[in-house]
Amino acid sequence: MILTKTGEDLHLLKIAFREFYFNQGNMVEEPSKIQNREFGLMGFDGVMKRHLMFSSLGGLVASLIFETPSDVFASNAQYDFPTLPISEKGWRGAELIFDIDLKDLDMKCIRSHSYASCLSCSSSYVSGSQESCPKCGSNNIAESMLPCDRCVSGLKNEVLKLHRFLTSDIGIRPEMIGTYFSGNNGFHVHVLDESFNDLDSRARADLAAYILGVGILADAIGVTKDTRNDFRIRFPIGGLDHGWRKRISDRLGISVSSQKRLSNLIKDLGGLEQFRRRVAEITRDMGVRIDSQVTTDVHRVFRLPGTLNGKSGLTKILCTDLNSFDPFDESCQLSNREVTVRVTIPKLKLRLKGERFNLNEEFVRVPMFLGVYLISKGLAHAVRLDPGTGRFIVPASTP
């Protein structure tokens, strides 16, 4: 990804990011027990420094201004010795976090707003149309994507589903759930209820499977194998009142009051095997598309709330009201100061920080936040004016 950026691009990004941490350092959220967290700072060169420790928010923000990383991460785990190698850190529990990412949603619109940038001639085009660069034929391509409103509502929908699982099934109080826009293509849902902190990765895997809707047995709703009659129905104690049992029975239109109905349904489907498959389909469909690897790993570092996402220049930010939350507005925190960029994709339309932009020209003056967004996405390059000639200095196409 770094290959798509010129020296000029990096220069501009660093200025913008430094400015942000200098002026809006107060947005950076202090994790609880900051001195027990492992931090990771990703440089614009793509190199991640891990195993860092900060004992105060002030110290952290000072470092962010001074070092200007492209991305800032903190562990969800608390450690006795955050700076030591993983095996010696002394793990003291980790917040439970769920990640909902566009890549797991199979949105149909994605192709229409995915772009490929040619690294050889630095032109861009809507991807999906061609395998190689239509201009120079190169196969040296970097992909990027600008999520659309439909994508955002798709994501929000998954988040709301997750909220319902966490509150009504898992019993977490709504005020103990923090929902963050990641600053790029997803949401992070943090569980603030500390009773989940000491779950190990296997326990988390089981919880994740529950939420994903993976691993259901027809036995759970009382349908078991019977060697003589193919299947047998005996509704479980506790019936089908709650949780997955209720979801499945609602979807199938069955209830404990009518065994006959369920029995007919299984026969109509063609027997136990088909019924099992149907139930598994239902749970997959009604489950939440979380990335279970993220939830399961208790040694991961997560983007720190209130810091910039290097893939977009947007801020990871808390959504207090998910319904009205607009990621293209609220998380856009960079300045309005004008910069010049060369847009590599013809006729780009987008909305950012409450404004609509129609970019038809190749060279345009745009607000910093938009410039950074496009450069981060690999769809534009920073341009400087030559003080002597007053003409654009077009950076070499290959960095």
Place this chain on the structure above:
Amino acid sequence: MNIRLGNADLARYPFLNEAAEYMSQTYFNLDDLNLPELRHIVERASNRIRNEIIHGKPDYSLERHEVEILTFLVGILIIKAINSDNLTKKHCLCEALRAEKFLVHDLKMQGELANKKLLVFKVFKELLKMDILPSLKYQLMFEVKVTDYLKRSHLFHEQEWKLINRLVHDGRVFLDPDETVRLIRSELANLLFERIGQMNPSHIPTTIREQANILRSILPVAPRRLDHAPSAYPPCINHALDQMAAGENLPHSARVMLATYMLAIGKNIEEIVSLFENAPDYNERISRYQVEHLAGERGSHVRYLVPSCAKLRNDGLCFATSQCEGLINPVQFGRAVKSYSKKVSV
């Protein structure tokens, strides 16, 4: 919750603190065990352990509380004197199984005797720091916190223990009496194991020493243990080893994984067979046959490969962590991955 334990309770749960208190009130002295009057106790305890060694099964017989508490204590002393980790584990598991049976019985009590349940809750609360509530809604069902459930259920490989197959509502998991007690079996065993480790009797009376010597002679000769460096194994293997250590019955697929993995990293058949020693249904002849088969020394003479991560994931045996990023097969764990670009941040 203020409930009094009767002597009959102490007989069934001799590991409770109250049982130890009872003992201290009787002015019992370790050397009393050399007295002929207590001969039958020493023999009872010794037989119990003999039975555990030979059949791997607990003794469910129940006598007066004085007898039970002493048998329990003498059992521990003999185990201490024999000083074999494997046997200690086995003994603890059997004692846990024994308690499990009584616990289930108590949880099923209804009507007048229902307050027996209170005792069970006390056991859970004090020993395992876990709350169990009788369900108000469903007769003979119990509620445990989702977190308490998740912390323990991963020890079971059966799909029915996966949270998704449970009745879950408002942060609680609903269980019947058998399941409730099953949930804590291995924990109870571990707890006993810990306690035995901490116990330091001033000396071991001669009778106990004698019994220990007799029992030691019938112990299977333990082959050298694997040097178990947990962090060196991938999570799937560690999980299977943990399950074994907890005395769980591994499914066939997990045994195949474990055996092929150990073969792949160069352990010999002896070492691998000894790994399975802890399994409740352990049978040396069969284990050896199976491992030799997998090693290609029997039958088809095909050496079996370690199943792929994808296969293991499918079988529910994968417990991937970030260190597994990019792995195709568990044997790669800790090797090539280091150079892969690992996705460790979100």
